[in-house]
Amino acid sequence: MAFLALGINHKTASVAVRERVAFTPEQLVEALQQLCTLTSSREAAILSTCNRSELYIEQDLLEVEQVLRWLADYHQLSLDELRACAYVHQDDGAVRHMMRVASGLDSMVLGEPQIFGQLKSAYAVAREAGTIGPLLGRLFQATFSTAKQVRTDTAIGENPVSVAFAAVSLAKQIFSDLHRSQALLIGAGETISLVARHLHDQGVKRIVVANRTLERASQLAEQFGAHAVLLSEIPNELVNSDIVISSTASQLPILGKGAVERxxxxxxxxxxxxxxxxxxxxxxxxxxxxxxxxxxSVDDLHEVIEENLKSRQGAAQLAEDLVLVGAEEFMLRLRELAAVDVLKSYRQQAERLRDDELAKAQRLLANGSAAEEVLLQLARGLTNKLLHAPSVQLKKMSAAGRLDALAMAQELFALNEGADKNSQ
Structure with missing residues (x-):
C-alpha cells in the first residue's frame, strides 16, 4: 500500500502550462479509468481547477515515473517539460498535502473555501468512474473531516478573500465609482457566482451573465437582478460593459481580439x-x-490577493497543526487496520487448528477413551500446533542473526511481562 499525490499548481507552473494539463469535466471519467488501466494504480482521483491539476493515487508499490509518463502522454507534453514543474508527495506526505489542499492552505488565496467543494466533486467523479476503493475512500473522508475542523476551529476562512474577491477589488481600483459601471460575466459556475455576489455587494446595478445555456445563466442572474444572455450575444454586450470577468470550462477562447476592437x-x-x-x-x-x-489573468491577481491575506496569516499555523494531527491520526488508523487483517488471519488459522483437535477428541470419547486422557491430549495437541509455526520461524530468524525479530517476539507475546510477574 502506498499513497501518491502528484501534480502541478500555481506555484510551480505558469497559466500557459496549467491550461495544457487541465482536465475538462467530460474527460475525467475516461482519464481515471485509463490511469488505473495503464499504470499500477489501484485507486485514483483527479482534481483539476484553474490553479492546479493533481492526481491522488493508491498503489501497491510507488511507481512515480510511470504515472508522470501517463500524465505527459495524456496531455501530449514532453516528459521533461512536465517533470520540471510537477511535484510528488508520498504516503504520509501525500495525506498531509491532500488535507492542506482541502483546507485552503495550498491555495493561491489562503483559506479559500471553493477548493473544498471542488475536492468533493473530484471524489464524486472518481466514485462514478469506479476508481475509488476502500483506502482512498477512507483518505477522502478523513480529509473532509479535517478540513471541516479547520473551518470550525480557526478564522482562516472568515474574511471574503478569493480570486473572485480579488478581481472585484482590482475593479474598484480602476473605477472609482462601481455604481455607474456595467459588468459582463462570462460563465455561470461557482467562481462567477461569487464574482456576481461581490459586485452586487459593491453596488453594481447592471450585471449581465452570459453562458452557453440560457437556463443556467438565468438561474444565476435572478439572484442578483441581472440579465441573462447566450455566449453568442457577448459582442453586443461588450459595447456597454465596463467590467468583463470570465470563468468557463471552454477549451477554446470565447472572446477574441477582433470582437473587442469593434x-x-x-x-x-x-x-x-x-x-x-x-x-x-x-x-x-x-x-x-x-x-x-x-x-x-489569474496569475496577475496574486499581488491583490497578498494584500487581502494578512488577516488570515495568524490562523494559518493553527490550521497547519490541525492538518498535521489529522494526517497522523489517519496513518495510525490505517496501520491499525493492517494489524486487524493480520489478526483476522491468525485467528482463522487458530480456529482451524482448534476444530481439528476438537474433532479428534470427540472421536476418542466416542470410542470410549477416558475423558481425563482425552482432555490432556487435546490440550497438548492444541498447544503444539499453535506453537509450531512461530517456533520454526523464530529458529530461522535466530540462525539468520535477526535479533530484532527475537526482541519483537518477546514484546509480541508479552514474555517480559510474564517474567516480571513470576519474579514478584
Whole structure:
C-alpha cells in the first residue's frame, strides 16, 4: 500500500502550462479509468481547477515515473517539460498535502473555501468512474473531516478573500465609482457566482451573465437582478460593459481580439477592465495588447490577493497543526487496520487448528477413551500446533542473526511481562 499525490499548481507552473494539463469535466471519467488501466494504480482521483491539476493515487508499490509518463502522454507534453514543474508527495506526505489542499492552505488565496467543494466533486467523479476503493475512500473522508475542523476551529476562512474577491477589488481600483459601471460575466459556475455576489455587494446595478445555456445563466442572474444572455450575444454586450470577468470550462477562447476592437470603436475607446480567471483562458492574450483594455489573468491577481491575506496569516499555523494531527491520526488508523487483517488471519488459522483437535477428541470419547486422557491430549495437541509455526520461524530468524525479530517476539507475546510477574 502506498499513497501518491502528484501534480502541478500555481506555484510551480505558469497559466500557459496549467491550461495544457487541465482536465475538462467530460474527460475525467475516461482519464481515471485509463490511469488505473495503464499504470499500477489501484485507486485514483483527479482534481483539476484553474490553479492546479493533481492526481491522488493508491498503489501497491510507488511507481512515480510511470504515472508522470501517463500524465505527459495524456496531455501530449514532453516528459521533461512536465517533470520540471510537477511535484510528488508520498504516503504520509501525500495525506498531509491532500488535507492542506482541502483546507485552503495550498491555495493561491489562503483559506479559500471553493477548493473544498471542488475536492468533493473530484471524489464524486472518481466514485462514478469506479476508481475509488476502500483506502482512498477512507483518505477522502478523513480529509473532509479535517478540513471541516479547520473551518470550525480557526478564522482562516472568515474574511471574503478569493480570486473572485480579488478581481472585484482590482475593479474598484480602476473605477472609482462601481455604481455607474456595467459588468459582463462570462460563465455561470461557482467562481462567477461569487464574482456576481461581490459586485452586487459593491453596488453594481447592471450585471449581465452570459453562458452557453440560457437556463443556467438565468438561474444565476435572478439572484442578483441581472440579465441573462447566450455566449453568442457577448459582442453586443461588450459595447456597454465596463467590467468583463470570465470563468468557463471552454477549451477554446470565447472572446477574441477582433470582437473587442469593434466594441472599443463603438465605445469611443472608453476603457474596459477584463479579468480572465479561466484555465484554459477564455480571452485571447492578444486582447491585452489593445489600448484602453486592462486585461488580467489569474496569475496577475496574486499581488491583490497578498494584500487581502494578512488577516488570515495568524490562523494559518493553527490550521497547519490541525492538518498535521489529522494526517497522523489517519496513518495510525490505517496501520491499525493492517494489524486487524493480520489478526483476522491468525485467528482463522487458530480456529482451524482448534476444530481439528476438537474433532479428534470427540472421536476418542466416542470410542470410549477416558475423558481425563482425552482432555490432556487435546490440550497438548492444541498447544503444539499453535506453537509450531512461530517456533520454526523464530529458529530461522535466530540462525539468520535477526535479533530484532527475537526482541519483537518477546514484546509480541508479552514474555517480559510474564517474567516480571513470576519474579514478584
Amino acid at each position: 466594441a472599443l470603436k463603438l465605445r469611443k475607446h472608453k476603457p474596459i477592465f477584463m479579468v480572465d480567471i479561466a484555465v484554459p483562458r477564455d480571452i485571447e492574450p492578444e486582447v491585452g495588447e489593445l489600448d484602453d483594455i486592462y486585461l488580467y
